Amino acid sequence: MLLTTFTIDPHSLFLLVSALAAVIGLILLIAVFKLNPFITLLLASLGLAMVTGMQPSTIIHSFEAGVGATLGHIAVVVALGTMLGKMMAESGGADQIAYTLIRLFGEKRVHWAMVIIGLVVGLPAFFEVGFVLLIPIAYTVARRTKTSLIMVGLPMVAGLSVVHGLVPPHPAALLAVTIYKADVGRTIFYALLVGLPTAVIAGPIYAKFIAPRIQLPTENSISAQFVDHGSERSLPGFWLTVFSILLPVLLMLIGSWADAIATPKSALNEALHLAGNDDMALLIGVLVSFFTLGRLRGFTRETILRFSNECLAPTATITLLVGAGGGFGRILQDSGVSQAIIGVALQSHIPLLLLAWLLAALMRLATGSATVAMTTAAGIVAPIALHSTGVRPELLAIATGAGSLIFSHVNDGGFWLVKEYFNMSVAQTIETWSICETIISVTALLLTLALSLAL
Template sequence: MVILIAYFQVNPFISIFSLSVILALVSGMAPGDVVKSFETGVGNTLGHIAIVIALGTMLGAMLAESGGAEQIAVTLIRIFGARNTHWAMMFIGFIVGLPVFFEVGFVLLIPIAFNVARRTGTSMLMVGLPMVAGLSVVHGLIPPHPAALLAVQAYQADIGKTILFGIIIGLPVAALAGPIFARFISSRIEIDENNPIAEALVKKSDPSRQLPSFSVTMLTILLPVILMLVGSWADLLIPGKNVGNATLHFLGNTDIALLLGVLLSFITLGTMRGFTSDMILHFTTDCLAPTAAITLLVGAGGGFGRILIDSGISKVIVDMALGAHVSVLLLAWLLAAMIRIATGSATVAMATAANIVAPLAAQAPGTHPELLVLATGAGALILSHVNDGGFWLVKQYFNMTVPQTFRTWTIVETIISIAALILVQGAALVLG
């Protein structure tokens, strides 16, 4: 699949679809089940991701048209200095990513990354890789992400300690995989500057235009983040099955939170900036065209992952990992890593590995369940490739080729996975 896409330049969707069918048939799946399995994987993936991409892109378009993304970029450059904006993007990715899925944080922050790269005259890799590193670290290691919460429950870990250990380990890992690696790789890879998505989300600076205030812009972009965070803690804020608890869960739903953020942007970045309803309709319609290919490829990756599960190949990989006689921490990492490589989903990898390892961990004395959560999350991030929706998001938005994406994004994810495992093992030795 990788050879077809990267070397022979076959359309990625055709490559993924064709190889998924061939793999399913060779593995012994009934022909009548093959297409159904692929369609189920595509549907399950796009049922959530398509809405996220669409709403996130609309919010990004409003940030671009109003000058909000430019205002954030100007403020970041002023505070951190033009030479240190890659560190600023890592911290923003880390903070914004705490309560949201990787894909949500990505589409929220990508207009800011485009603006920072343009205003500082630096490579998109120098700005964008630290941002995705920050997002990815918190996605895999730190609750309240759903997979991390499932692992916390499976291992019966303390959520407060898990968050604390996750931040202590996650920050240096994000620094290594983000700003430090970006400085090394950005000068070695030259990406095409003719980026249609960047053109749609970044407007040329007009000195006479009055930009929206930094506070209003940040309120608009952080509203979905705040709502998702509140939704994640709904059971603690309003315990029990009641109207208040149900309302917080509803408002904290990813799709609803993004929808409310977009609706707010129509006011704060739309009508308050003098835009008419026709202009807002134009902005939010035209911005969707460049995302069509991304959405299709993300769905194809989900279909491929489903084929691997339904054909039994994922189970074979799990059995191989269980056959290795290693420590519980390393076993959790290894299982999650193999499932991640096979299915492309960090969430599936983390949840599945946690459920498999939990009974073994309960019989292993001296195991810190919080560190098990982090080890599982670290394994679930390794080696993102063509069956991972995040791979195609980064490739398309950064305007890279498939080989360039392997040399940047895939390595970022692998650095995070291995560095986090090393630090988790070190923490286990210190804690005893």
């Protein structure tokens, strides 16, 4: 019966085929021809715009508008989040968290400690940043406990990945929250309900299954470059470090509850909303970390300035990719592709949460970037959500994030980070990291669907 009522006009079909060709072109140019992902997204956007008949005079303007609209918000979050992560690493705060949790869990349950480390440390930092900050800890823990690096490291990256894709204040999650007009505080709460069991399944449980089946080389040249940060007595206090890391998240939660705490439009209410804004919350968190993880650790103003300057360079590629993803999404909208997808989606009666997950998954497989996948899919699904009822925008943001994490492969920078630092082959990386990401994606979707039925 569904087939007899489902129709699609030739022009919409042409637009969808053109978009599919653009996605295939993205995959080929990135994975096969090894072209820079930013240039690839730009070329795919221009090619799609020309094929679908956009006016030449509007193509570049459309792409630039998409880039600007995306980066206007994201660039601030990227910069501040990276600075906070840098202070945590340089102060030894991340090491303190690791050592404390190892004492609490014991060496035999160290994989449970590592997933918690990934979840906590990943909150203010991009996946790539958090990975680079924490991999020395993984080496240290594996060395001290004589445990497989996969048993230690896979739960850590699972924790990092979960908060990267599902939990604000990560830029992609925050942008999805903005696009869907969701509440930040409720999104964080629901994302943690979904993310914690997801991280457990994809991290410690899967690591315990796969680690005995993967034989790593005995020598790891990258691991040999890292030594222990120092004795635990030289590290900052555990609770002071945790406070510094979680302060922005706490401020965002308070901001989302401002109307319940103070009379709307009052001075206190406005101040709480301002402090709870994601940019302001991260700014406050960074400034506090300059004192708690900087001055209290004996760093001079000049040293803190150097830390905050040098950590920005590695984020340039991430920022450009986010912007290019926004430009590609704008071309999808202005060329009519998004409307064609909306038309098909409304006719096919795919549940909205599943549609958000599916579109993000397709973009993730095409571009290799969870952030690009999430922002692009959210931009496509949001207009459909305006015509739909019964779906919480917070759950839409989480489902989109879940789809954006599926099956990391050779066009994803995170794939190569894990491969090289863990000293694995491509096949071993797929067996461990790629499958771990897929478990996260599918489990988070199932839990989000279950949560939608319970709410």
